[in-house]
Amino acid sequence: MQRTSGGHGASTPSRGGADPRRVRLVALVGVVAAALALPLAVASAGSVRDGRRTGPPGAARTDDRPPAPAPSGSPRLLGLGPATAARCGPELTSPEGVEAQTCVMTQGDRTWARTYYRNATGTGLRSLLSLMGPGGRTVQAHCAVGAEDDPEVCETPRERTAGAADAYTAVAEFANGSGADAPLLLRSGSNSPS
Incomplete structure (x- = not known):
């Protein structure tokens, strides 16, 4: 025999057991909470490079600068090919407003120079x-x-890399004008003292 309380037709659980509807509701709420929490945990975890967080995968980096240098020797493999x-x-920054950082890049058996720059001179x-x-x-x-x-x-x-990667040097020069006597505003090198 079931009893009702408050005249609303709600039944009380039978003796010795929990209401099956309540158990299903609690289980459903737990599954929904887990489904919502998992993507948030993955997105907030991000990745760590050189001891600092780089943010979630696919997020824009605030420091759009070169990857961390690899130890000397052959490049590491990341599962998709050479790193x-x-x-x-x-x-470096010139008084006129040119900013630059210059690097020697190596991937597999290829080497090249790259400079990251910003021109705030207005010309x-x-x-x-x-x-x-x-x-x-x-x-x-x-x-x-x-x-x-x-x-x-x-x-x-x-x-094609000829010899050791550390035998290469890169230099970027920024000048105002097109002639050979154009004033040099900034020279940035891959081995410049910091």
């Missing part, structure tokens, strides 16, 4: 990026530097 190693000089500039390797080998790239104040990247062509 890219970067050997970079410090970030277009001329830039020359050089990669110097063993045996006096040099590869150069001329980069058009617009007057916009946006972060940009310039790279030399990727060449």
